[in-house]
Amino acid sequence: MNLRKSVLTLSLLALTQVACSSTENESISSVNSLSVPENITTPNIVRTQAVGDLNFTDGYPSDETMSKVQRYMFVQRAVNAFVDGIPISSMHAMLEGGKSLGGKANQSVLISESLIDKNSLWLTPNSTTPYISIEVDVKNGPVVLDINSAVLGLVDDAFFKYVGDIGLGNPKDKGKGGKYLLVHDSFEGEIPSGFIVLKTPTYRNWVPMRLNSTKDVKQFKDTFKMHPLGQEPKMDFIDFSSVKYNTIHANNEDFYRELNAVIQYEPITAGDSHYRGLIAEIGIEKGKEFNPQGEQLAALKEAAGIANVHARNEAFRPTNKDVYFYGDDRNWFLPFGSTMSHEFTKDGKVFIDDKTAFHYIATGITPLMTAQFDGAGSSYLVTTQDEKGAALDGNETYTITLPPTPPMKRFWSFMVYDNQTRSILPTEQRSGGFDSTGEVAKNQDGSVTVTFSPTKPEGKVNWVQTLSNKGFFVMFRMYSPTQEWHDRKYMIGDLIKQ
Template identity: 70%
Template sequence: MMKLSKKLIALTLISSTFTNYSHAEPQVPANITTPDIVKTQAVGDLHFKDGYPSDETMSKVQRYMLIQRAVNVFTDGIQISSMQAIQTGLASMGAESNKVIPISESFLDSNSLWLTGNTSTPYALFSVDVKDGPIVMDLKTPVLGFIDDAFFQYVGDIGVGNPKDAGKGAKYIVVHESYKGKLPADHIVLKTPTYKHWVAFRYGDTKQIQQFKDTFKMYRLGEESTKVKYMDISGVKMNTVHANNEDFYHELNEMIQYEPVTSGDPHYRGLLAKIGIEKGKPFNPQGEYLEALKEAAGIANVHARTEAFRPSNKEAYFYGDKRNWFLPFGSTMSHEFIKDGKLYIDDRTAFHYVATGITPLMTMKFDGQGSSYLMTTTDDKGEALDGNEVYTVTLPPNPPMKRFWSFMAYDNQSRSILPTQQRSGGFDSQGDVVMNDDGSVTVTFSSTKPKGESNWVQTLPNKGFFLLYRMYSPTMEWHDRKYMIGDLIKQ
């Protein structure tokens, strides 16, 4: 028998395979296909030709995705735009980074728009920029302070809250993570992924301010002779609150253009790029593009405001369903808003919509140290607080704290101190508190002062407001939620 070559055998097999092949329609599951018409509430009917999108469908979906991504850019980037607004506000007063330190020597007031600022303690609020090299802060006064980066992420505690300082004083050096030079061994190093930063110092009382000004130094590394200037911002008109319309995206773009491309989350930067915000490229939305951003900003602002004023996360309510007071940080009690391995996105959005400043000290449970905050936007019936009404709230006897408690009223719109004739904007236990016979304290909230009333916070007619209740140096009884303050009751 004649032997066949391997090549001939292979060709024969291939020929046989094709000869015996019979065509059959594959069994395609319906759930992996796209029908010719997809009906949606968001964008209407979407048309396809055997899976191929029509021009109209492509246009509808592209606009929808632009709005959706712009909404996410807004809600996930409030903290960045807020930081830019703070930087712009400070610069508008001539408070140049690294050179000028604004201090509320006579406390903050309603002339300045700061997200939930307070009038109970004096602050130094200033900008640090490490783009041109590390910045040294030589601190000798026992302040409670922190530094946050350009994306409002925590960098470090300064002063009493830093265990290497603990109020004794120390030299700090803020340095960008890309810096390769030698750093002083005796400095507390605060490495950061961004150039711009915001620093907040809280003083125990006004007496510490002069001591601070006499001893504090801030300079670029190697330029110790540099002198800083101080600026009293009490009573100064300024705005540090971010925009809630399409201007928001321009504030965001300004920060993105300044900061290194390596800073921030790559996924978020991808979202930014999809709506036209990209480092090194112009951002000038026009026409339909601008209209889409206006719509997105409207939706995003409503979402942020709703989460901030009426939290969907019911775990944020401090006393559960027994009271209407809730935690601005949400239920995570984390400065990163992370719990059980997940990021609570809406909690983060809500916090940055009404507040500034991120440090773990705000969320830790210390016995007789630190501070704690509760917020309410409604009375005991769940109705929005209204400046036309009169409300009272009662604190049970013996509030569990080592320093003092404070109520502050804020304008619903600006989330800043309510602009009334009462300069303090609130009432706290450092003043003349009149107690009830059982040792409890009742505070009244109304537009005009009731006759003979001492414990009073002024509101404004025809103006919605909300409250923050602060406990300074609370004890574990507070953290364990055994002490329960009352809701506001309409009189």
């Protein structure tokens, strides 16, 4: 097995228990006669839960011990490569999904002209506003985006890092439109004046945008232009409404092949050098073939299984209690709620599990997602459990009641997602949710009760359809919430099982 012979100083996966037998004590006693501190020595037998007994002769590891630890370290590094690489493979899957529909970088504009629905495998989208998805590749030079519509958009690079905002969130645009120029940060040519310049460290970049409604689609298509700098536009529009295609990364050993594809294409200057060192230890290195076989492939399968479980643990039942929006009072959480940072940083550190949870169930990164100003941005809460802490079950009926007068300037929305795909639950209800842009049945006091169930209850109800024998989770969105929301003064309840 071609596993690397290196040792990590700290193992977060091993719960190592060291115990010395009489044989071990003899070895240490001879050392102690030289007044050597016992805590810097290694006994003849080290007992661990992770890999069993490890045997040494006066500190020298046996062949069996060396083999055990090498494999363990390979699996551990592969687990960390998966967890830390979720944003990278997720972006790769998004861009490759566009290519599967015939999309081309710097040319094709994917747009859900009649809204996205259950057919598209896409991490937690909403079905209320049209989505636009574009790949911009600056490997061969800068690319122009000429926008003449009020859009809410952003640019994320191939490693899912934030590059800049487009449209309403850009201070030079503010929804009025503008000419953007995406430039690789190594570009040394002349940049013409009159552009909003966004520099990116990677070649491939994703530009998602949202329009306010389907009524705005025509105006966008009539006025939007995209082309490499100095060339004439050669564009096509692809409507992906109701189209079956996948934008989600693999959760098995194929994940590492997706990761390798990114590393091979992007410049070696992109990304983090420590991460590149980590993945090199499992065989992923720019300019080198990656074709795992035999025991190496078996170890990658094992690692992918462990890493996927960890990601699901954090995405569905976060261990960081600070992400819960209302503390211990509710089961609603916000993946970056403990930091309110799009980089998941606070107090000089990255909150790794929060970052993992977010990228496992969501897509698109911008500081606007964490904005807490009155009427700014949007807020997304997630729940996977009912009021008693039980997992949401498609066989059951649940209700939730929103207090009167939700603090927002636009609208609120409930959406249900499939636990497996983290995409819109594939029910007969095409929208996959219920929101305040349509007709809403209110209670006498002005509150709103929403029902989640596999079949529609009798009477006039606000209904979200679920699927029998299918697990699901719920996302509640507040678009342009006011300060009352940010201050947690307006509290929504948990889902109540009926």
